Amino acid sequence: MEICDSFPSPKWKNRDLPNFYHVLLFDEIINDFKYKVVLPKYHKYYPVILWWTITNIIPMRPNEFLRMKYNCLPETNDGKIWIVIPRSKQKFDSPEQQEYFQNILVTDDIYKAIKDFQYVLDTYNIHSDNLFPQEFYCQFFSRSIKRPSNRIIKHQFQNLLNNFYTEIVEQMYSQYSLDKISPGDTRHFAIINMFLQGFNVLSIARLAGQTTIQHASNYYSHAKLFAQSYVYRLTQTIVEKQAQNKMSGGFLGTKRKIFDNRILYSVKNSDQYQKVDYGYCTDKNFPNNCVEDCRICVNHYFFSPSIDEYDEAIKWLESYSRDLENRINDHLEYIKEFSLSKSHERVNYHESLLTKHSRQLLKYMDHKAIVDAKFIEE
Numbered sequence: 001m002e003i004c005d006s007f008p009s010p011k012w013k014n015r016d017l018p019n020f021y022h023v024l025l026f027d028e029i030i031n032d033f034k035y036k037v038v039l040p041k042y043h044k045y046y047p048v049i050l051w052w053t054i055t056n057i058i059p060m061r062p063n064e065f066l067r068m069k070y071n072c073l074p075e076t077n078d079g080k081i082w083i084v085i086p087r088s089k090q091k092f093d094s095p096e097q098q099e100y101f102q103n104i105l106v107t108d109d110i111y112k113a114i115k116d117f118q119y120v121l122d123t124y125n126i127h128s129d130n131l132f133p134q135e136f137y138c139q140f141f142s143r144s145i146k147r148p149s150n151r152i153i154k155h156q157f158q159n160l161l162n163n164f165y166t167e168i169v170e171q172m173y174s175q176y177s178l179d180k181i182s183p184g185d186t187r188h189f190a191i192i193n194m195f196l197q198g199f200n201v202l203s204i205a206r207l208a209g210q211t212t213i214q215h216a217s218n219y220y221s222h223a224k225l226f227a228q229s230y231v232y233r234l235t236q237t238i239v240e241k242q243a244q245n246k247m248s249g250g251f252l253g254t255k256r257k258i259f260d261n262r263i264l265y266s267v268k269n270s271d272q273y274q275k276v277d278y279g280y281c282t283d284k285n286f287p288n289n290c291v292e293d294c295r296i297c298v299n300h301y302f303f304s305p306s307i308d309e310y311d312e313a314i315k316w317l318e319s320y321s322r323d324l325e326n327r328i329n330d331h332l333e334y335i336k337e338f339s340l341s342k343s344h345e346r347v348n349y350h351e352s353l354l355t356k357h358s359r360q361l362l363k364y365m366d367h368k369a370i371v372d373a374k375f376i377e378e
Contacts, residue, residue, distance in 0.1 A: 020228075020229035032173075043139075070128060072131060083106045084102070085103075158182075276301065295374075321375075324371060338357070
C-alpha cells in the first residue's frame with residue numbers, strides 16, 4: 001500500500017475525498033461481493049451495493065438516493081430503461097427545499113440491481129412506497145432514531161456502511177487500511193467519471209439535477225489523479241494475472257473485459273516464436289495481427305531481452321511509458337477545454353471531439369498499464 005502515498009487525496013472546500021487508489025480497491029471488493037449478497041446473511045448490504053452501483057453513475061446526494069421510490073422503474077413503450085430520481089432544489093427567497101423528480105436513462109446493470117433488491121423486499125414481505133423502507137433496516141438493526149421515519153435515513157445508512165467496512169472490507173477481504181468512503185463521495189466520483197467519459201459540463205449539471213457544476217475546473221485536476229491511480233491499479237492486476245474483469249462504460253461500478261489470462265508469458269521454447277524487438281511474438285500469423293507497437297500487444301508479445309540488450313530494452317519501455325503519459329495528459333487537457341467551452345455555436349462539433357478524446361484517453365491509459373507491467377515483471 002506504500003504506493004498510495006504518491007497519490008494525494010483531492011481536497012475540496014469542505015472536506016477531502018478519499019485516496020483514489022483506495023476507491024478502486026473498494027470498487028473491486030464491491031464487484032466481487034455483489035455475487036455474495038444474494039445469501040440471506042448478507043441481504044442487509046443490498047442498499048450499499050445499490051448505492052455504489054447507482055450513485056457512481058448518476059450524481060446523487062445521499063438524501064436523494066435514500067428517498068428513491070419502490071416504483072422507480074416506470075414501464076415505457078420505447079424499449080429503453082428509465083429511472084425516476086428524487087431531486088431537491090432551493091426555493092426562491094426561502095430556506096426550504098422543493099422536491100421534484102427527474103427521469104434518467106440507465107443501463108441494464110442498474111435495472112437488474114434494483115429488481116433484485118425489490119425481489120428481496122418481497123421475500124421479507126415488506127411492502128412500501130419507498131425503495132429503502134425502515135422495515136428492511138429493522139430486520140437487521142435496532143431502529144435507533146428519535147423521529148419516526150418510513151425509510152432508511154442518512155445516519156442509518158452510514159451505520160450500514162460502517163458495518164460493511166468492518167465485516168466485509170476488513171474481515172472478508174483483509175483490507176484494513178483503506179480510506180473510508182462517505183455516502184456523499186460517490187456524487188463527486190460520478191462527476192469525475194462523466195468528465196473522463198467526455199460529457200460536457202452542461203450535460204453533467206443536467207444529470208446531477210443542477211443548473212451548473214460548482215468548481216467545475218477543479219474536477220479536472222482530480223481526474224488526473226484518478227487516471228494515475230487507475231493506471232497503477234490496472235498495472236498491478238495485469239501483473240497479478242487478475243485483469244479478466246475490469247471497468248467499462250466508465251471507471252467505477254461496472255466491468256470491462258480488457259485482458260485475459262494470456263497477458264503474461266513465460267518463455268519456455270522461444271525457438272518456436274518469432275523474434276521481435278527485445279522479446280518474442282507467439283502469433284502464428286505474424287505480422288498479420290500486429291498492433292501499432294509490440295510494447296502494447298496484450299495477446300502475443302512477451303518482453304524478454306538478452307543480457308546484452310537489457311539496459312537498452314528498459315530505456316525502450318521507459319520512453320514509451322513517458323510518451324503515453326504525455327498523451328494521457330494531452331487528452332485530459334482537450335477534454336477540459338471542450339467540456340468547459342461555453343460556445344453554443346459548435347455544440348455538436350465539441351461533443352464529437354469530447355467522445356473522440358475520451359476514447360483515446362481510455363486507450364492510452366490501458367496501453368500505459370500494459371507497458372508499465374513489464375517493468376514490474378522485470
